[in-house]
Amino acid sequence: MLDVEGKDMKKTLVFLAGLFVILGALLACGASSDNTGTSTSSSTTSQTSQQVKHFKVGETVKVGDTWEVTVNSVKTSNGDDIIKPDAGNTFLIVNVTVKNISSKEQNISSLLNFKLKDKDGTEGKDALLTSGVTPAPNGKIAAGDKSKGDLTYQVSASQKSFTLAFEADLLSSGQTVWDLSI
Template sequence: MAKQIKDENGNVYVQKKKFYQRWWFWFLIVVVAIFWGINSLGNNDQSTSSSTATSSSQAKSSSKKKEVNPLTKVYKVGQTASYKGYEIKVNSVKFSQGDDFNKPDSGKQYVIVNITITNHTNESQDYNPYDFKLNADGNNTYVTEIVTNVDNTLEAGSLDKGAKVTGNLVGQAKTSAKKLQLQYKTSIWNDNTVKFNLK
């Protein structure tokens, strides 16, 4: 309430408070300060999260640049190809003219490829020798030959998470073939292929 002052003549004057002495002025200051503080915190969180998101997206993009697409790389004997957690390694390659019971076709030789398949996915994965082909100078053939002097041929099966299997794939290729590859087809639904140079 405004203060009233009487002078010596009996006149009454009202002494008004200055605006910065009024309660509403300080209330307004407090409200503005609260909104400013909340806004500052929100902007800090957004800038922190956006900088975190930016740095993580930069890290992802740089790691993607460093990662080689397993479908475009051609692997060598001894290297491991990883496709969506499914790993294949060609351990060794041997060539054979067969024995008294088994002979390759004329002008050809047996190609014996020893591989290891490892399942690093989170679910059981099937494997099958028919997923693999031998490519000799552009000619694709299956690696499902049965040769009596070759043990441990790879058969079809299923791998639990973390399990692995090693076995031999046997195919035929011309002895004169200059380019020889083992090719793994990742699915019957597409043409995605992982390739291993055998020569």
């Protein structure tokens, strides 16, 4: 029979073991990816320097050995009958395609892998629109498969220039950035 200190020690060890398993899984998911990328209109190549290059709407960018990402289009919306942006704001809708170019299934999260900022560095607030948008790429993507959808953000209506960053590996540095204008 364990005393109170023994039970606390056992709980702590179980917690730490679980934490290490989760961290190990996260590291294994992103261990082979490189977050820098380059693109040309007809082909994709990897970028070897750590300098962040900015891409344009329509460019397909190879990100490490895991993803090809394309920002297809950018538009604004004033919402619908049910959902409206806050006063002085608008919804920014960024249509993207992500393709898993690795040899195994990968996970993608529109909330974790993508970040939008305006020219002042203010992050766009993630928004949920019910009409006029395609669901954002989220979940498991099989090797060789792709997913296309809309990332939606609430931004200041006065802002016209943004950057969208894609981070393939949340535990490593580096990101791929697109310049967006409306």
